[in-house]
Amino acid sequence: MGNNGINYIHPEFEVVRDQDKCIACRVCERQCANEVHYMDEDGVMRADNSKCVNCHRCVSLCPTGALKIVKSDHTFRPNGNWTPQIITELYRQAGSGGVLLSSMGNPTNLPVYWDRLLLNASQVTNPSIDPLREPMETVTFLGKKPKEIVRDEEGNIVNNQTPQIRLNTPIMFSAMSYGSISYNAHASLARAATELGICYNTGEGGLHEDFYQYGPNTIVQVASGRFGVHKAYLEAGCAVEIKIGQGAKPGIGGHLPGAKIVGDISRTRMIPEGSDAISPAPHHDIYSIEDLRQLVYSLKEATEYNKPVIVKIAAVHNVAAIASGVARSGADIIAIDGFRGGTGAAPTRIRDNVGIPIELALASVDSRLREEGIRDNVSVVVGGSIRSAADVVKAIALGADACYIGTAACLAMGCHLCRSCQEGKCNWGIATQRPELVKRLNPNIGSQRLVNLVNAWTHEIKEIMGGMGINSIESLRGNRLMLRGVGLNQKELEILGIKYAGE
Amino acid sequence: MMIRPGAEMHFQTLNEAIRSTPDTDVMIENCLGQRYIGAGLSGKTIVINGTPGNALGAYLDGCTIHVHGNSQEATGDTMNEGTIYVHGNAGDATGYAMRGGKIFIEGNSGYRTGIHMKAFQEKVPVLVVGGITGSFLGEYQAGGYIIVLDLNHQSIEKNCNFVGTGMHGGKIFLRTEKLPPNLPKQILASQATKEDLKEIKPFIHEFCEAFGREEQEILDSSFYVLTPNSNNPYKQLYTRNQC
Ligand code: SF4
Ligand code: SF4
Numbered sequence: 224m225g226n227n228g229i230n231y232i233h234p235e236f237e238v239v240r241d242q243d244k245c246i247a248c249r250v251c252e253r254q255c256a257n258e259v260h261y262m263d264e265d266g267v268m269r270a271d272n273s274k275c276v277n278c279h280r281c282v283s284l285c286p287t288g289a290l291k292i293v294k295s296d297h298t299f300r301p302n303g304n305w306t307p308q309i310i311t312e313l314y315r316q317a318g319s320g321g322v323l324l325s326s327m328g329n330p331t332n333l334p335v336y337w338d339r340l341l342l343n344a345s346q347v348t349n350p351s352i353d354p355l356r357e358p359m360e361t362v363t364f365l366g367k368k369p370k371e372i373v374r375d376e377e378g379n380i381v382n383n384q385t386p387q388i389r390l391n392t393p394i395m396f397s398a399m400s401y402g403s404i405s406y407n408a409h410a411s412l413a414r415a416a417t418e419l420g421i422c423y424n425t426g427e428g429g430l431h432e433d434f435y436q437y438g439p440n441t442i443v444q445v446a447s448g449r450f451g452v453h454k455a456y457l458e459a460g461c462a463v464e465i466k467i468g469q470g471a472k473p474g475i476g477g478h479l480p481g482a483k484i485v486g487d488i489s490r491t492r493m494i495p496e497g498s499d500a501i502s503p504a505p506h507h508d509i510y511s512i513e514d515l516r517q518l519v520y521s522l523k524e525a526t527e528y529n530k531p532v533i534v535k536i537a538a539v540h541n542v543a544a545i546a547s548g549v550a551r552s553g554a555d556i557i558a559i560d561g562f563r564g565g566t567g568a569a570p571t572r573i574r575d576n577v578g579i580p581i582e583l584a585l586a587s588v589d590s591r592l593r594e595e596g597i598r599d600n601v602s603v604v605v606g607g608s609i610r611s612a613a614d615v616v617k618a619i620a621l622g623a624d625a626c627y628i629g630t631a632a633c634l635a636m637g638c639h640l641c642r643s644c645q646e647g648k649c650n651w652g653i654a655t656q657r658p659e660l661v662k663r664l665n666p667n668i669g670s671q672r673l674v675n676l677v678n679a680w681t682h683e684i685k686e687i688m689g690g691m692g693i694n695s696i697e698s699l700r701g702n703r704l705m706l707r708g709v710g711l712n713q714k715e716l717e718i719l720g721i722k723y724a725g726e
Numbered sequence: 727m728m729i730r731p732g733a734e735m736h737f738q739t740l741n742e743a744i745r746s747t748p749d750t751d752v753m754i755e756n757c758l759g760q761r762y763i764g765a766g767l768s769g770k771t772i773v774i775n776g777t778p779g780n781a782l783g784a785y786l787d788g789c790t791i792h793v794h795g796n797s798q799e800a801t802g803d804t805m806n807e808g809t810i811y812v813h814g815n816a817g818d819a820t821g822y823a824m825r826g827g828k829i830f831i832e833g834n835s836g837y838r839t840g841i842h843m844k845a846f847q848e849k850v851p852v853l854v855v856g857g858i859t860g861s862f863l864g865e866y867q868a869g870g871y872i873i874v875l876d877l878n879h880q881s882i883e884k885n886c887n888f889v890g891t892g893m894h895g896g897k898i899f900l901r902t903e904k905l906p907p908n909l910p911k912q913i914l915a916s917q918a919t920k921e922d923l924k925e926i927k928p929f930i931h932e933f934c935e936a937f938g939r940e941e942q943e944i945l946d947s948s949f950y951v952l953t954p955n956s957n958n959p960y961k962q963l964y965t966r967n968q969c
Contacts, residue, residue, distance in 0.1 A: 312967060315967060316965060319965035321963060321965025322963055323965060325969055448866070453787070453825060455787075489846070493846040494868040494869070498868075507819055507838050507841050507842075508800050517781060521761070521762050521784040524761075524784070525766030571967045642968075643968065
C-alpha cells in the first residue's frame, strides 16, 4: 500500500533475551498475542521486534528473568522540530492514507499542574491530627444540596434532599465500556466498587446481565449511541450518567473497532458482530442546554426521580460557561474529564491536541459556579488524569467533590500502559475480547488489587488531611488555602486561585 | 383514568398521575405540550387527545400509546417495547435509538427519523411513516425496519436527503419510483422484490388497520430497500499508530 516493498518504520523497541538464561520454555511465545516470540529451526528463541508494543507481558512471565525490552537507539538525524515520532507518524499516513488511531491518555510533555501544586501542613499554631487514633471522615455524598431548610406545620424538618450517591471515599472508577474492556475487567471493577463502597461506571456499552447484582455501586452511562439503554438498565444503577464528551477525544464520539464487537458485546450493544460501533460526538437531540435538560428530565422521569443524573463533559476552552449551563439543566452532578484522560481508541491528533488540563478546568468551573451562586446545584467530579492520592487531595482542595480514576484502575489490574488498546490484543486481559486473553485477568485478583489501591489511597488522603489538621473531607473541599504553586506564572496562579509558595 | 392537563399542569404532575394510577387505561384530554408522557412505562394503554410534548414514550417498556394529534421531537426515544400510534405528524428524531417495539406515524416525520435504531435477535424495532420524512432518515441505523410510504405523494426523492448516513445494520424501505439522489456510499439500494415485501407485510398490515388504509394498494407499488454495504468502510479510515 504505497510502500513499494520498502519498510519505512524501524521498530521502536528491542527485545533483549539473555540466551544464557533462556531455557526455551516458550512461555513468552504463548503469552504474546502480538506474536513477537518464536522458536527457530535450531530451537533457539527469537523475537520480531517490529511487532513489540512493550507491554511487558513476556518480561513479567519469563520464569528465568531472561527478557528485557529496551528502547531502540536507532536514530534519525536528530532534529528538535522533526522528531522521530512525527516522522514515523507521517510515514504511516503516507503509506496508508489513514487517520492515526491511538489509545490511552495524551502522553505528551505538556505541563502536569498537579506536580506544581504543593500542600500545606500544620506547624505550631494548629495541631495536626493522627488518622490512626482519631476519626477521619472521607464519606462523600454526590448530588444537589438543598438550598433551604423546609419545615412542616409542626416545625419538623421536611426531608427535601434529592437522591445522592454515597461514597466511602471520594474516588470512583471512571467509565470504561464493556466492549472496550473485557468481561473480567468489568467484573473486577464491579466487585471492587462494591467492596469499597464506591462506584464504577458502565461506560456507554450497556451492562452485562451478570453485573446487575452490583447495581447499588454502578453508574450507568447513556451516550449518543444509546447502546444497551433500556428501563431495567436505567433502574439498575445508583445514578445515570449522560456522556457528552470525554477528555481523550472531546468533540468526537466513541469508536469501538469491529474486532471487539463479538458475542456478548454485540448482544449488549444490539449491533451486528464485527461492525464498528459508532457513537457519534453529538447527541442528535441535543443542541442547547434546553435540549440537555430534556434528556436529563426524560431520564429522571423514566427512573421516577430516584437517581441522580450526572452529565459528563470534556474539559474544553469554555468549560466554565458550559458547566454553568449544565448546573442549570437539572443535572445533579457534573463530571469533567481532562485532556489526559484515557481511552480505548482515539485519533492521535485529537487525543494529543484537543482539550485543556483538568486542574485549570476544575479551578475555573468551581470559581464560576461559586460566583454565580449555583455551586450547590451540583457536585463536581473530575478525572483525566488522577494518578495518586496526592492528586485526589489537590483536586478536592481545588474544588472537586470526588475524582474518577480510569487509567490508574487499569494499572492496578495489570495494565502496563503500552497504549495499544485499539488493537484489541491486550496481553493483560483488559482491553480485549479474545477469550484466551480475557482469562488472564482473574477477577478475584483484579478486584483485590483495586481494593488495595483505593484503600491505600484513602489512608494517604487521611494522612495528608491529618497533617493539615483537617479531619473531614468536607473541610478540604474547595480549601485552596491548602495549596501553593511552584513554577507557575501569574495567570496560572490566578486561574487556579492559589498563592505562590512562600506567599 | 381520565385526566385533563390543559396548559397549566406541569409534566411532572401529569406523569406522576399516570404512573401511580392503578388503572391500565389512561385517557389524556386536551394535552398541551407535556413532555415525557409514558417515559419508561409498561402495561398501560394511553390515549392522548391533543399535543403531547417532546420525548413521548421515551424508554417505553411495553405500553400502547395512541396520539390523536401531532407528536413532537424524540417520540419513542430509546423505546424498548410497546407500540405508539400517531394519528398526525411527528417531529424530529422520531424513534431515536429504538431497540424494540413499533411506532406508526400516519403523516410525516421530521429530520433524523429512526436514527441509531438497533436490533438483536428477537428484538427488532419497526417504524412506519405514512407520509415522508426530513433528511438523515435512518442515520447510524444498526438494526430494525424503517418504512416510509409517502401515501400523499409528497416525493421521497425530493425531500429525504442523505438517507442512511452511517447506517450499519437493519433495513430501510422507501415506497418510491425513484431514489433520492444523494445516498451515501455505505448503502446498497435495490428495487424491493416480492421476498423483501413479504418481510414488511405484517407491518404494513398493522399500519393499515390503525389508519384505515388499503393494504394491497400499498404493497402493489414500487419500493426500494436500503441495506448497509457490508464492506464496512469505516475501518479503512484509520491507521494504527504506535504512540
Ligand atoms: S519465557 Fe523466558 S525462558 Fe521462556 S522462552 Fe521466553 S525468554 Fe526463554
Ligand atoms: S489496557 Fe492493555 S492494551 Fe491497553 S495500555 Fe494497558 S496493557 Fe496496553
